[in-house]
Amino acid sequence: MxxxxxxxxxxxxxxxxxxxxxxxxxxxxxxxxxxxxxxxxxxxxxxxxxxxxxxxxxxxxxxxxxxxxxxxxxxxxxxxxxxxxxxxxxxxxxxxxxxxxxxxxxxxxxxxxxxxxxxxxxxxxxxxxxxxxxxxxxxTMAVIYNTDLVKKAGVDLSDLTWNPTDGGTYEKAIARLTIDKNGKRGDEPGFDKTKVAVYGMVPELNDGSLGQNSWGNLAVSNGFSFIDKNPFGTKYFYDNPKLAEAAAWYRRLIEKGYIAPYDKTSTLGTDAVLAAGKGALGVTGSWMITTYLGAKEQKFAFAPLPKGPLGRKSAFxxxxxxxxxxxxxxxxxxxxxxxxxxxxxxxxxxxxxxxxxxxxxxxxxxxxxxxxxxxxxxxxxxxANDKDGTFLLPVSDHADEINEIVGTAMEQVWLGEKDAPSALTAANTQVNALFERG
Amino acid sequence: MTSTLVRPASVKHAAPRTRKRGDGRLALVFLAPVLIGFGVFYLYPAVRGAWFSMTDWNMLSEPEFVGLDNYERLVADPLFWNAMKVTGFYVVMTVAVQVGLGLLLAALLHRLTRSLVVRTLLVVPWLVPGVTTALLWMWLLDANLGFVNHLLVGVGLQNQGFLTSPDLALPSISLINSWSGTGYTALLLYAGMLLIPKQIYEASAIDGAGELRLFFKVTLPLLRPILAFVLVISLISAVQLFDTVAVATKPGGGPVNATRVIYFYIYQRAFTNFQMGYASAMALTLVLVLGVLTFVQLRLLRASTSDLS
CATH class of the missing domain: 3.40.190.10 (Periplasmic binding protein-like II)
Known part of the structure; x- marks a missing residue:
């Protein structure tokens, strides 16, 4: 071919x-x-x-x-x-x-x-x-949500909190927004996670080494930092347990049925799934404002990212x-x-x-x-104006290869092939070896 | 080509000198378009590729000679071996389906109907550009929004991640390309079947052979040279899988390397990572592997002799 x-x-x-x-x-x-x-x-x-x-x-x-x-x-x-x-x-x-x-x-x-x-x-x-x-x-980044679905669920997204242990009000809202085929919500008894009609969250999990649209923001709000010096550091910290905690949280949501299993995730993108009404919220960047707010299929609005243990952190x-x-x-x-x-x-x-x-x-x-x-x-x-509200995405050599290595390791976590700490530690060793090679 | 055409002229000592030279020149003129095309588009890039495979070159800097380093790296690269394994699986699956189904369709065409319309319809999927085919199936097979999954859920089944699950992605890609390529394969085989003299079928039928027996005892053995040819080109085109993977899997070659076939991996190293030297080394290795495979196939099937003659 x-x-x-x-x-x-x-x-x-x-x-x-x-x-x-x-x-x-x-x-x-x-x-x-x-x-x-x-x-x-x-x-x-x-x-x-x-x-x-x-x-x-x-x-x-x-x-x-x-x-x-x-x-x-x-x-x-x-x-x-x-x-x-x-x-x-x-x-x-x-x-x-x-x-x-x-x-x-x-x-x-x-x-x-x-x-x-x-x-x-x-x-x-x-x-x-x-x-x-x-x-x-x-x-900068924010939460995008379907206003009708949020109204029906009766959740308030204006000031969400998040932590890697129980997911804070963010996870509660996501659970509430998930609806199975029988109309049962994710936080109700009898919720059937094998037959979900509307997923609480549609995360961009296929997100390379930056996690700009997903895990990156939460991991940083949990105390993770990507690299020793930005720009042009030479040592990455993907083995940091704070990152593994954030990644493991996403995997738990998959297991609970609030997020579509990674191997059954649409390849057409978060915006397509949200526009089809098959998901309630996602995380997106300011460059998507007109795409979402101009959408005809659904009504969307933005909410701030959840506050993590170290506060609200958005990729900048x-x-x-x-x-x-x-x-x-x-x-x-x-x-x-x-x-x-x-x-x-x-x-x-x-x-x-x-x-x-x-x-x-x-x-x-x-x-x-x-x-x-x-x-x-x-x-x-x-x-963006919040002094501690943003972090710069890492800039370094070997970005293309790092993207591949970390992206693959994350996929293994989402699929449940490996647990987050071991997958990410292995990936980090590979990443830092690139800098030793020169 | 050159040798077979030019040599007989030079062997004939009896022929007048001038005449001989004239033939050779004329042959060269006729061959020129092919020779120039072959030289410019195949030979020259291949030789350059061989040189690049021994350099460290990112396409923007000057190539730097590194000897056999790239080949050493290749032997130790788990992703290269994974790509070879994935390609191997894909080739076996695709060639089996394409040639198997192709044979069946060709036999039906040959023995049942010789309708031109049916023959034309067969190659329609093959005429659709590969990228379009991939996009079309990507939308149809999408795990959340695809029509196929809509049907599955509609009849009470689970939706399937055809292109997103590590177990299903490669078979799905293989079936997509079989959908697109089987008609063409069938047409080639059908053309081969037309070469088999009708009398043999008539004689066998008189002797009481049924359709199944005719197929296995007459069609298949006499089709062998064509079958060998079809196998070789199916195999090579299956190894060259690129567009479907590039378009229909996200990230390309995923999930977790499940569809990272060798062509796609070479492309990624060359044009995503700018490791042209390493990519060239892999490409050359692939040429060797393909060459050996083709040789073995042709020898095993005794492709150059036919039982008809």
Missing amino acids: KRGILVLALLAAAGCGGAQQTPGKVTLTYGLWDDIQQPAYQQCADAFTKANPDITIKITQNAWDQYWQNLTTQMVAGGAPDVITMQASYYPQFVKNGQLLDIQPMVEADKVDLAQYRPGLAESWVKDGGRYGLPKDWD NGLADSIYSGTKHKDAAWKWVKFLGSTACQDLVAKAAVVFPAITSSSEKALQAHEAAGRDVKLFVDQ
């Missing part, structure tokens, strides 16, 4: 088209993965071309999975987009191979105000004194715009990146109300735009 490979090759070839040049005029390509955000950035591009008539921006969009494959292939062929949307866990490998331009000299020369961004965002993109991106947006992640080191138009590319990282563009993105821009003032505007559209999403901003 070679067709798959052929398709990939064709995609790569199509992407290599490069920009045609007329003298004096420059066409920059800009790589983006989120189709929902594309219109907002097109507005930025138009505004930019208006101010710089010599430079036109061509946006190329590929879905998340293909985005990284294509990007690598394009880099190998020497034809990657001039400006690239970057994610923190992916950029180290590109920096290592000299594919991203160090923009520190330009930032200094043009005196870009790095303090305008939400604290913590700009620093993620510094490695060994070089700077490889200007912050673009950020995201940011994207940035980076310049491809192979670009033929370094100056034009920097102009565009600078524009993307300025209030001029980020206010436009804010108005479109899809994501929260990195600039603090633009981020406020995005919140206002959301509220004007009747979307109650202040909790994402509150979470």
